[in-house]
Amino acid sequence: MARPSKPARRTARNAAAVDLGTLPQHIGYVLRRTQVAIFQHIIRAMASLDVRPGQFSVLTVIGANPGIKQTAISEALGIRRANLVAMVNEIEGRGWVRRAAIAGDRRAQGLRLTGKGRAALTRLKALAAAHERTVTRLISAREKSSLMRLLRRIDEAST
């Protein structure tokens, strides 16, 4: 491997010298750093399709719930209404979802994946599975279950 460039070495030295105080004992701090790292990893993993983690979640939910309304997606995923509208417009512009009238509800429109959207989701799920194997490679299946269980307890205690 090439010798790190001068700025890279300086970065490593500065980062090592900084005292983080009590931050590394805070679960919120450690969670946030890990969440940013894992998101950067999945963004790289899905870069070939130019899809971000939130878009992947939205496509997955539309795929699993054909005809779903935007309000239901927004509530289920905890995405703000305005942000979701922008995301849906974006994936609709790619021809991956289409809007259709909902029987018995004249105001609302439901969302469905198109054939192109289903094909994209299949590819994205394969990329997500490969990403998952990589980011969990240093822990066992048992440790992953334990991690998920503990995270759900923190989530429950925070709300």
Add this chain to the structure above:
Amino acid sequence: MARPSKPARRTARNAAAVDLGTLPQHIGYVLRRTQVAIFQHIIRAMASLDVRPGQFSVLTVIGANPGIKQTAISEALGIRRANLVAMVNEIEGRGWVRRAAIAGDRRAQGLRLTGKGRAALTRLKALAAAHERTVTRLISAREKSSLMRLLRRIDEAST
């Protein structure tokens, strides 16, 4: 407790009916939901001082490293340079930090907490400790250590 309002009940019903597909098996999804919940909790916990989690991290690092440069904070906390500048200006405007020349470096300025900043940080640390006790109340001390260790492994595998 009062009966939930109509929109609240509708929200609960919609959320329950939505199939999240494979998302709950993805560590990135569970991590993100938990991180958002814990951040919302600490934002409420620190609302009396109008401080957000990122500002608390910056104040903690300045407190632990008097005279630190902005570049070093940005690298140590993984905060983008432009975002950090805005945050530092904001806490400087409150009179919590001051800039001082660094010996032997004519271009750079170091940051230090003022007396007011130290007092604020002391109060924030007490709020953070109370927040920590609340959000970890459903897990044991041993489970918390295990959680931190597993998160670090995920972080390591993601970078």
